[in-house]
Amino acid sequence: MVERTFELPDLGEGIAEGELVSWLVAAGDTVEEDQVIAEVETDKALVEIPSPYDGSVTRLHHDEGEIVPVDAVIATFEVEGDEEAATERDSSNTSADAESSPGETVADAADTDAAATGTPADAAADAGPGESPVPSGRVFASPSTRALARELGVDIGAVEGSGPGGRVTGADVRAHAQGAETPEGEESTAGAATASAAAADTATTTTDSEAAAAVGNGTAEAVEQRGSGSGAAAERDRTLAMPATRQLAADLGVDLNAVPASEEREGEPFVTPDDVRAFAAEGSDGASGAASGVAGATTTEEAKSATEPVTAADERAAAEASDEGAAAGDLADRPGERVPYRGVRRTIGEQMAASKYTAPHVSHHDEFDATDLVELQSELAAAAEDEGVKLTYLPFVVKAITTALAEFPYLNASLDESAEEIVLHEEYNVGIAVATDAGLMVPVVKHADEKGLKQLAEEIRDLAERARNRQIKPEEMQGGTFTITNIGVIGGEFSSPIINHPEAAIFAMGPIKKRPWVVDDEVVARNTMRFSMSVDHRLVDGADAARFSNRVKELLAEPSRLLLE
The missing domain is CATH 2.40.50.100 (RNA polymerase II/Efflux pump adaptor protein, barrel-sandwich hybrid domain)
Incomplete structure (x- = not known):
């Protein structure tokens, strides 16, 4: 043994x-x-x-x-x-x-x-x-x-x-x-590469030969500072970071391996969203950070002020940093239960912050007469129940959404900022927001446009159940192109949902219930549905969001059309 x-x-x-x-x-x-x-x-x-x-x-x-x-x-x-x-x-x-x-x-x-x-x-x-x-x-x-x-x-x-x-x-x-133990007067290949990178990055008048000499002569401060990621631009082969942080770096056009890491995990640099934002706010060209690591170089603030004017974004970032510092100091001694901010809850927070920070949100709210939808759902639900399938309103909404997306492709799109291209997705993969004990999860129904009402109902039920039981696989929550969330099951009429970035839009279903409605100039009680939608204004204008909304309303107000799809 x-x-x-x-x-x-x-x-x-x-x-x-x-x-x-x-x-x-x-x-x-x-x-x-x-x-x-x-x-x-x-x-x-x-x-x-x-x-x-x-x-x-x-x-x-x-x-x-x-x-x-x-x-x-x-x-x-x-x-x-x-x-x-x-x-x-x-x-x-x-x-x-x-x-x-x-x-x-x-x-x-x-x-x-x-x-x-x-x-x-x-x-x-x-x-x-x-x-x-x-x-x-x-x-x-x-x-x-x-x-x-x-x-x-x-x-x-x-x-x-x-x-x-x-x-x-x-x-x-x-x-x-990197040659930490290189004999005096002898420069290793790694040391030479580091010296060359430090010289290339520096924003001062220090020449390449001076930077190389500084490292070669044992001036390890620059190399150490670059490696540690404290105040200098790092050059790493591997950087630890959460997926939401990597997405934020990609959205801001920042090289994650160049971001100074504020933490370490098992001796490896670990970059946080705040590190990425701070680096992006400083200019993200690495010049000011590298300058601070070479003898005689100016500080990050001095290099920045000498080469760039102070912008509104700089002032906002400084104000936010000041506010955060004050808030942290204020909370440090406050009594109360403290719950670790990690796991799914932290991921949700980072993803939502990245989405609001990146995509300019525009919200649209509307309402329609759902009388026919209620009648059709009631009729089909009874037949589906005989086959062991629970048919709710959600599959109808998914069918209406995918039909409308085919007519308004920019709502089924993503912005590839690094390539400066808009990606119009060929697939219609609809994310369904599910509330769980661990937080919000969004399993994805792949190729939702190719599935019927009964199949959609079964797949949504299965994904939601496994998400609540924490049995969902990571790959089943990836690849979405549009998200639907149902606020009506919990309560509330309208909302301003946050887009599941990098998607272009999110649709929030409100409750269906009897409300006053004008029919033939008379106010009568009708079953109506209220809904909300948020779009990324970089990809979708308000007029297009309204037209898309109108098309969804038409399909749901006369749901028999969906059976032809």
Whole structure:
């Protein structure tokens, strides 16, 4: 029997960490390969983590509720077989790393195996008081860190780890590659590249040769500042950030790898939305940031004031920063329960802020006589119920929306700011906003225009149920081109919904109920539906939004037309 460790796997593009919601096993339990052992919440969804082994659990390294970085060891297993067989199995589990690095040697594989048999805590226990744990024959590093070392031509065994228990992080590998220990008077390739980049970015009169000399002569302050991301433009091969932050950077035309990171996660730079906005407000050309890292350079503010006039946006950003600072200071000592701002709730907040910050919203409100819709829905719902299908008003609205979108393609569009192009989507993928205990989720009905009322009803019910049970897959909430939200089921007449960026529009259904309505110059009680819609004014004018709204009203006021679609 041998012990094998298991690291939290990659949970998706740009996801750096997850909250360990629950363990489904305990130490001593016997597990089978692919058996779900834990549930981890990311900013997208609740993800089930399967066991990679047949064996027994000997240790769980994290408690429920902890935030666990990707690649951190979460469990240790005892599996049958000898050391050689276990090593071979590990090699097959990390075949992706091996395939991406054909130059990996047998020594590398042995090194990986040795690292996997211990934990950072073991190394920490071996270290004396006040000493940094130094691996002796073992190197603790994640597969991605090892891959980075191979890419940079770094002997990972020669890198001193700064992580817990002497764990080698990506930042340690990059620092080593940049020539932190280059002999005096000798400049490494990485050092020369850094010097060249620093010289190219600087906004002062410092020449390329002076910048290179500053680094080559051991002036490490500029290099350190660039690498740490505090006050200087960074040049990184990998940056950790939430998907909403990456989207914000793309919307603002900002290179995420050039944004100074205010945080670190497992030794890696972690960029927040505030970092991106601050960088964009400073000009995002990297010149002022690089200047602050070279001896004799001006500060960011001095470089900015010397080359650019103060704009309204600058004043607004400064005012917001001041207000935020005052608010933070005011809240620091305020009593009250404090709930962590993370997971789905934080993702919703970042996505909504990015949408309002990026897209100029225009809202449109309207109402129509829904008498015929109520009658048709009641008639068809009874027939659908005999087949086990619950038919609500929502499928009718989806059909009306997709029909109208075909006639008004700019409401089924997105703006590709980097290419300066409007993308008119060929697919009609309708997102359905669902309220869950964890927050708002938007599963997507793909190719909604190709489906009938009964099929739409079944698919919407299934997606909504799995979203509420946290069983929805991340890919089932991606690829939307238009979103519908139903405020009528909770209460309220109208709203000003926030667009699910980068979509162009969102439609909010209000309640259907009896209201005064004029028919043949007489006021009578009729079933009417009120609805609201928000559009991205960069893509859709108010007149087009009104015409689209009118077409939706026509189709829903005479819903028998939808049966012909």
